[in-house]
Amino acid sequence: MMLFRLSIKNLKKSFKDYAIYFFTLILGVAIFYIFNAIDSQTVMLNVSKNTHDLIDLMNQVLSGVSVFVSGVLGFLIIYASRFLIKRRKKEFGIYMTLGMSKRKISLILLYETLSIGIISLGVGLLLGVVFSQAMSVLVINMFEADMSQFAFTFSNGAMIKTIIYFSIMYFLVMIFNTFSVSKCKLIDLIQASKKNETVKMKNPIVCVLVFIIAACILGYAYYNVTAGVQNIAEFSDLLIQIGLGCFGTLLIFWSFSGLVLRIVSTSKKIYLKGLNAFTLRQLNSQINTTVVSMSIICIMLFMTICILASATSIKTSMAENLKEMTPVDIEITKPVNASKTYYLDVTKEQDENSMVSVRKNLEDLDFNIDDNFKDVLEFSSYVDDNITWRTTFGDTIDKVLAKYSYLNVDQKEILIEISDYNRLAELFNIEKYSLSNGQYMIIGDYDEMIALRNEALKIGTTITINGKTYSPKYKECKKGFIDLAANHITTGIILLPDGALENSLEAVNYLFANYKTANGTKEEKQKVEDKIRELNNHPNAENIILNGSTKIEIYEASIGLAAMATFIGLYLGIIFLISSAAILALKELSESSDNKDRYMILRKIGVDEKMLNKALYRQIAIFFFLPLSLALIHTIFGLQVCNTILETFGRMNLLASISMTAIFLVFIYGGYFLITYFSSKNIIRER
Amino acid sequence: MPNMLRIEKIEKYYGSRSSLTKAINNISFDVEKGEFVAIMGSSGSGKTTLLNCISTIDKVTSGHIFVDGEDITKLRGGKLNKFRREELGFIFQDFNLLDTLTAYENIALALSIQNVSASKIEDKVKDVAKKLNIENVLNKYPYQMSGGQKQRVASARAIITDPKLILADEPTGALDSKSAKMLLESFNYLNTNLEATILMVTHDAFTASYASRVIFIKDGKIFSEINRGDDSRKEFFDKIIDTVTLLGGDLNDVV
Numbered sequence: 001m002m003l004f005r006l007s008i009k010n011l012k013k014s015f016k017d018y019a020i021y022f023f024t025l026i027l028g029v030a031i032f033y034i035f036n037a038i039d040s041q042t043v044m045l046n047v048s049k050n051t052h053d054l055i056d057l058m059n060q061v062l063s064g065v066s067v068f069v070s071g072v073l074g075f076l077i078i079y080a081s082r083f084l085i086k087r088r089k090k091e092f093g094i095y096m097t098l099g100m101s102k103r104k105i106s107l108i109l110l111y112e113t114l115s116i117g118i119i120s121l122g123v124g125l126l127l128g129v130v131f132s133q134a135m136s137v138l139v140i141n142m143f144e145a146d147m148s149q150f151a152f153t154f155s156n157g158a159m160i161k162t163i164i165y166f167s168i169m170y171f172l173v174m175i176f177n178t179f180s181v182s183k184c185k186l187i188d189l190i191q192a193s194k195k196n197e198t199v200k201m202k203n204p205i206v207c208v209l210v211f212i213i214a215a216c217i218l219g220y221a222y223y224n225v226t227a228g229v230q231n232i233a234e235f236s237d238l239l240i241q242i243g244l245g246c247f248g249t250l251l252i253f254w255s256f257s258g259l260v261l262r263i264v265s266t267s268k269k270i271y272l273k274g275l276n277a278f279t280l281r282q283l284n285s286q287i288n289t290t291v292v293s294m295s296i297i298c299i300m301l302f303m304t305i306c307i308l309a310s311a312t313s314i315k316t317s318m319a320e321n322l323k324e325m326t327p328v329d330i331e332i333t334k335p336v337n338a339s340k341t342y343y344l345d346v347t348k349e350q351d352e353n354s355m356v357s358v359r360k361n362l363e364d365l366d367f368n369i370d371d372n373f374k375d376v377l378e379f380s381s382y383v384d385d386n387i388t389w390r391t392t393f394g395d396t397i398d399k400v401l402a403k404y405s406y407l408n409v410d411q412k413e414i415l416i417e418i419s420d421y422n423r424l425a426e427l428f429n430i431e432k433y434s435l436s437n438g439q440y441m442i443i444g445d446y447d448e449m450i451a452l453r454n455e456a457l458k459i460g461t462t463i464t465i466n467g468k469t470y471s472p473k474y475k476e477c478k479k480g481f482i483d484l485a486a487n488h489i490t491t492g493i494i495l496l497p498d499g500a501l502e503n504s505l506e507a508v509n510y511l512f513a514n515y516k517t518a519n520g521t522k523e524e525k526q527k528v529e530d531k532i533r534e535l536n537n538h539p540n541a542e543n544i545i546l547n548g549s550t551k552i553e554i555y556e557a558s559i560g561l562a563a564m565a566t567f568i569g570l571y572l573g574i575i576f577l578i579s580s581a582a583i584l585a586l587k588e589l590s591e592s593s594d595n596k597d598r599y600m601i602l603r604k605i606g607v608d609e610k611m612l613n614k615a616l617y618r619q620i621a622i623f624f625f626l627p628l629s630l631a632l633i634h635t636i637f638g639l640q641v642c643n644t645i646l647e648t649f650g651r652m653n654l655l656a657s658i659s660m661t662a663i664f665l666v667f668i669y670g671g672y673f674l675i676t677y678f679s680s681k682n683i684i685r686e687r
Numbered sequence: 688m689p690n691m692l693r694i695e696k697i698e699k700y701y702g703s704r705s706s707l708t709k710a711i712n713n714i715s716f717d718v719e720k721g722e723f724v725a726i727m728g729s730s731g732s733g734k735t736t737l738l739n740c741i742s743t744i745d746k747v748t749s750g751h752i753f754v755d756g757e758d759i760t761k762l763r764g765g766k767l768n769k770f771r772r773e774e775l776g777f778i779f780q781d782f783n784l785l786d787t788l789t790a791y792e793n794i795a796l797a798l799s800i801q802n803v804s805a806s807k808i809e810d811k812v813k814d815v816a817k818k819l820n821i822e823n824v825l826n827k828y829p830y831q832m833s834g835g836q837k838q839r840v841a842s843a844r845a846i847i848t849d850p851k852l853i854l855a856d857e858p859t860g861a862l863d864s865k866s867a868k869m870l871l872e873s874f875n876y877l878n879t880n881l882e883a884t885i886l887m888v889t890h891d892a893f894t895a896s897y898a899s900r901v902i903f904i905k906d907g908k909i910f911s912e913i914n915r916g917d918d919s920r921k922e923f924f925d926k927i928i929d930t931v932t933l934l935g936g937d938l939n940d941v942v
Contacts, residue, residue, distance in 0.1 A: 268805035272795050281787035601783040604744070605844070606772030607800050608765060 003104060007111040010091075016682045017087060019675055020589060021080045022120060024582045027668075028073045029124025031578070033162045034132045035062055035571045037155035041136045045145040048526075050553065054560025055143070058567065065568055066165070069575050074169040076579050081113070081173050083586045085180055087593055089188070096186050106178040113177065117170040121163060128162070129154055142315065142563040202288065207258030214251030221245045222637045238641065245634060250295040252630060257287040275607065275615040282598075282619055286591055287626070293587065294627050297580040301631035302638060304576040305661055309635070310642045311569020313657035315562040322486060322558055326551040327428040328375065329515045329525065330532065331484045332358050333547045336380060336506040349543035358511040361546055365538045372528050373513035377427050379420035381482075381493075382504040383412040384465050392442070392453070392494070394461030400452055414493045415465070415504060416482070421495050424482060427512060433478060435497045440470040443480030443495060445488040450477045453492050463494070466503045470496065482510070484549045486558040525552065577664060581672035584627070588620055592680035599684040616680055624673045628665075690753070691884040692718035692741070692852055697750030699736055699907075710736040711747070712907035718852075723878040723885045725898035727931070733907040734888045735856065741886065742775060742854050743767050755851050772801055776845030776853040780860035782837045784829045790840045791816075791825040797844045815843045818881075819873055835866025839873060846877060853877070855887040859894045871897040892931055896924035903930055910934060 011018065039062075042055045085092075092105055136153060140146070221244040261284050265271045271280070287294060335354055353361060359378060362369055369376060389409040393400050400407065421443070422432040433441060440463060444450050454476045462471045481490040517524035529552050535541060599612060699711040710733045718724050728734040739745035741752055743759055752759050754774060762770055776797075777783075784793050791812055798808045816822045819839045824832050832840065838858060845853055855874075859867035875897060877883040887898060895901050897920065903910040911930055915923045 268809065272792075272799045272805045272808050274799055274802065275796075277788060277792045277796065277799065278785060281785075281792075285787055598785055598787070601785060602800075604777055604779070604783060605797055605800070606768055606775070608768035608772075610765075611800065 003108050004111050007108045008115065010088075010108070011112060011115060014084075014088070016679055017084065017589075018116070019679050020582065020585045020672070021084060022116070023671070023675055024076065024080060024578060025116065025120035026124040026127060027578055028076070028575075029121055029162060029166060030128035030131060031571070031574055032066065032069065032073070032165065033125055033128030033155075033158050034135050035567065036066060036158035036161050037128070037132045037153065038062060038135065038139060038567060040155035040157065041132070041139050041153050042143070045140065045143055047143055047145050048552075048556060050556045051143060051560055054557065054564070058560065058564040061564060061568060062571065065571055066161075069571065070165045070169065072575055072579055074172055076582055077169055077173055078176050080582065080586055081177060082180065083590050085109075085177060086590065089184070092181065092184065093186060102182050102184075106181050109177040109181065110174050113170055113174050117166065121166055125159060125162060128158075139563075142559065142566060144559060202255075202258045204258055204262035207255040207262060210251050210255035211259045214248045214255060217244055217248035217251065221248060225637055225641045246295070246299055249298050249630060249634075250291065253287060253291045253294045253298070253626075256626070257284040260284075275602070275611060278598075278602070279615045279619050282595070282615075283622055286587075286619075286623060290587055293583060297584055298627035298631050298634075300576050300580045301628055302634040304573045304580070305631060305635045305665070306638050306642050307569045307576070308573035308661040308664055309639060309657040311566045311573060312660040314565045314569075315559070316656060318486070318558050318562045321488075322555055325481070325486065325488070326484045326554055327430075328484070328512050328551070329528075330373075330513050330548060330550045332362070332511045332513075333483075334358050334361060334509050334545055336509050347543065350545055353544045358509050358546065361544050362511075362535075364540050364544065365535050367531070367535060369513075372516055372531065374516040375427060375512075375514045377423055377510075377512045379416070379423065379510055380506045381508045381510070382415040382501045383507040384415060384501075384504045385412070387413045387415065387463055387465060387494070389413065391463055392456060392461065392492075394456045395459060396452075396455045396461075399455065404452075412507075414507070415501055416493055416495055417498050417501055418495050419498050421480070421482070421493075424512065425480070430480060431478070433480075433495065435473055435495065437497055438468070438470055439473040439497065441473045441495050442477045442492050444477050444490045444492040445479055445481050446491045447488070449491040453477050465496065465500060468500065470500070484551065484554060486554050486561075529553075574664065574668065577668045578672075580627075581669050584624055585672045585676040588623055588676050589679055589683065592616075592683045596684055612684070613681060616684065617677055620673065620677050620680060624669070624676070628669065689720055689755075690717045691720040691722070691755055692886065693751075693753040694741070695751040695753070697737075697740060697747045697752060699733075699740060699745070700748045709907050711740070713750075714904070714907070714909055715750075716902060716909065716912070718884060718886060720884055721878070721882040722900065723874065723887070723898045725887045725889055725895040725901045726904060727890060727892070727895050727901055727927070728904035728910075729890060729934075732904045734890075734904050736907075737904065738854055738856055738886070738888045741852075742777065743771050773848060774851045776848060776850035778838070778841050778845045778853065778855040778858045780857035782829070782834075782841045782861070784837055784841055784844075786829045789826050789828055790821065790832065790836075793829075793840055794825075794844045794847055797848050801848065811847055812843075815847045818876070819843050833866065834862050835869050838862060838866070838870050842870070842873060842877070846881070846883060851884065853883055853885045855885060857889055857891075858887060859889065859891060864893075867894065892924060892927045895927055896920050901927055901930075903934060905934055 039059045042059065045051075045055070047055075095105055095108075096102070132155070133152060136150060140150060221241045224241050224244075225238075261280055264276070264280055271277055337354065353364070357378065359369060389407070389411055390397055392413055393409065397409065401409065418433065418435045422434075425432045433443075435441060442453055442457065444453065457472045457477065458475050460471055460475075462469050464470070477492065480493070481488070482493060483490065515525050515528040517528065529550055532548065532550065535546075599616075602612060603609075694714060694716050696713055696715050697711055698709065698713055701708040701710055712733075714733075714737065726734050726737065736745065740747045741754075741759075743762065747760055750760070754770075757770075759767075759770060784790075785796070788796065794812050794815065795808045798811060803811075812825070813822075816825055819842060821836060821839050821843060824836050824840065829837055829840075838861075842858075845855075858874075859870060862870060871894060874885060874887070878885055878899075885898075887894070889895050899915045900912065901915075902912045911933075913923075913926055913930060918926070
């Protein structure tokens with residue numbers, strides 16, 4: 001009992017030291033709860049079954065990510081408790097000289113961890129429950145469910161899961177603490193505060209050189225991911241750039257403080273003003289001893305910002321994309337000449353049925369087109385044995401294969417007559433084109449393929465169909481698509497003048513339509529949609545190959561995907577942000593307590609508190625914002641890469657996502673910065 | 688000669704009413720401009736408390752302290768720091784040099800926190816370094832210097848602001864005898880050639896013998912006071928030893 005009282009008193013006394021620890025734990029618990037509670041919030045959403053399946057998948061992924069997150073948090077908590085133990089070595093030394101056994105000291109620590117754990121779990125869960133209501137609104141918004149479904153939710157499962165996961169973490173911390181106490185020697189504990197520090201100075205000229213090299217490396221990597229992005233074909237190329245970026249970052253931090261010291265100290269006016277010399281030296285030694293962690297934190301911040309920015313923008317960009325990519329309610333396609341084109345193992349009935357139109361197929365399934373559809377448009381696409389990707393790439397084929405060896409260049413091109421396409425374009429409300437005799441053109445919207453095709457078009461590659469040769473009308477592909485999709489995936493469709501395909505093999509028959517409804521409400525459309533889904537159960541269904549994409553289906557899949565990406569991105573981003581901020585904060589705090597004497601000396605020679613605090617503030621601010629600023633510079637270029645990778649989801653809305661990310665940064669990173677400053681102020685005030 | 692430091696009936700109490708400790712119990716004395724005064728006493732005699740009160744690190748319970756006519760017990764907050772910064776110079780037993788700064792920067796710091804211009808700082812540091820014979824260590828870090836060099840750098844930092852009063856707390860405490868002697872010679876130089884007023888706290892009779900006057904404190908009161916007058920340092924040293932013996936066993940550790 002005495003030990004328990006002692007540990008409670010310790011906690012009260014050193015509450016200020018523990019502020020960061022508490023803050024981190026509470027945030028960790030709250031976030032863990034919030035993201036695991038999404039499960040229960042989504043259960044009651046009134047959304048379609050499709051969406052529910054996606055939500056289930058999302059929740060599974062989120063709980064998988066939770067395991068990873070708990071690993072990160074566990075590491076962070078152990079790191080933090082190590083800092084706290086270090087800070088109390090003298091106290092333990094005194095206990096030991098009084099004859100307290102190590103076992104009892106461990107017991108004190110155990111009680112402390114226990115009390116901290118219980119308090120932080122309680123407060124964290126409370127905060128989590130409060131903020132998960134805000135998350136509820138986000139969830140409803142994400143899945144475009146009805147706002148009236150909002151209700152106060154409390155997730156028992158999430159709470160129990162949080163408690164179990166954090167209990168395990170605290171248990172590990174206890175073991176770790178016991179271990180580190182048992183390893184201590186009394187003499188070390190007592191003399192913990194006395195240590196000789198030799199100041200390692202780097203050669204300033206070397207610093208300047210290294211800095212220049214680092215800047216060059218970073219510049220090269222930046223160039224490669226922006227202006228030279230077309231040379232990055234495979235993921236491994238990107239990894240090389242990331243590796244270069246990491247290496248450059250490391251070198252920057254290695255040389256930065258030396259460089260700044262060198263530059264500033266040449267200007268005596270600045271260097272010898274107030275406490276500038278002291279602050280600079282302080283930063284110099286601080287940054288020099290934390291080069292690796294600074295770099296890691298910088299990279300982590302960079303990733304965080306990219307993740308957060310991408311996560312927050314993916315939903316809006318997808319929504320915009322969808323509007324453009326699904327101009328009509330339904331697209332039904334069917335292979336024609338099934339056995340001769342794509343489908344090898346078709347039944348006889350299926351093959352026979354493939355020779356008639358989609359319309360006829362639908363009638364066979366007892367579906368009345370005129371009752372359910374309006375704006376119906378039908379046409380076919382063709383293939384020609386001689387027109388494969390290999391032919392259209394023409395002389396550039398070697399270049400293409402050298403870069404994309406995995407590309408199947410023997411697949412047949414899709415051929416459509418220009419007037420068919422223009423009717424579709426009319427329905428889609430996209431640009432129409434015209435072709436004269438002997439001309440062809442390619443439409444598409446998948447940028448990477450478009451770029452390849454443009455090379456071939458630029459040199460005027462011709463194609464020959466049914467004995468007639470066609471040359472490209474434009475020196476580049478034009479924007480266009482035919483299939484409803486969530487993303488820009490049209491790799492290229494060849495448009496030819498009318499009549500050019502008379503003798504070609506019909507490959508796919510298309511039917512595009514809007515749903516015929518009285519008022520155009522969501523519910524009415526859903527009814528038609530359900531009818532179409534029912535067709536799968538028709539007795540004739542197995543003899544007919546029909547493929548359909550509907551706007552509703554694509555929409556649901558996309559928002560599910562977007563929501564998943566958003567939630568996982570937010571989850572990881574916030575955890576990374578907390579981890580890096582917490583590590584910085586702990587480093588800075590241990591620095592402050594190591595430097596207590598230095599501040600005492602300054603005080604003795606007449607530096608007033610205001611000046612000291614200003615110096616401390618500057619030091620911490622620079623320490624915090626140095627990795628952030630480099631991370632921000634990285635981000636400017638990194639976001640371009642994210643943008644390219646996520647291009648199929650549509651362009652990012654940068655302003656919105658950056659402001660969202662900034663809010664997270666300001667609150668979490670800024671919060672840690674302020675706590676660190678105030679705690680440090682307290683530490684250096686101690687006598 | 689005018690009084691640089693005038694201490695009037697100061698008292699310093701610690702603790703509560705039930706258990707009162709009188710660290711300083713009614714002490715009064717004057718220090719003239721250009722004087723080199725040593726204060727001796729055993730540990731617990733109140734000499735460090737006295738120095739802390741004069742240096743405004745601590746506050747007196749009652750009484751007044753005048754530095755060049757200004758009552759420093761009435762100073763508060765920013766003025767207090769300004770006073771400490773501009774009118775006092777400190778030399779500590781453990782040097783209190785900042786280990787991250789070079790000797791030059793350590794010395795310059797005392798001026799830069801007063802917002803003295805950089806060019807002026809440059810001249811003054813060079814000047815004072817010459818006087819204290821530490822020009823060759825100016826670009827070294829404290830860990831590269833000997834104890835004596837460190838203490839002379841600390842002394843340079845103390846006098847560079849041209850303080851009215853230099854307060855030295857056991858300045859030779861961490862030095863070997865040769866370095867101690869060199870430091871004290873420096874003090875003598877500062878005292879006689881630059882007319883610096885020095886108040887030094889020590890419990891070492893040899894160190895005290897460099898002063899022109901020694902004040903002995905026991906149990907928070909002035910026990911006695913001896914002037915060097917025209918004595919040689921050796922004769923003065925003997926007189927100090929005699930007084931220390933008179934003070935009783937408490938000061939045995941000086942021998």
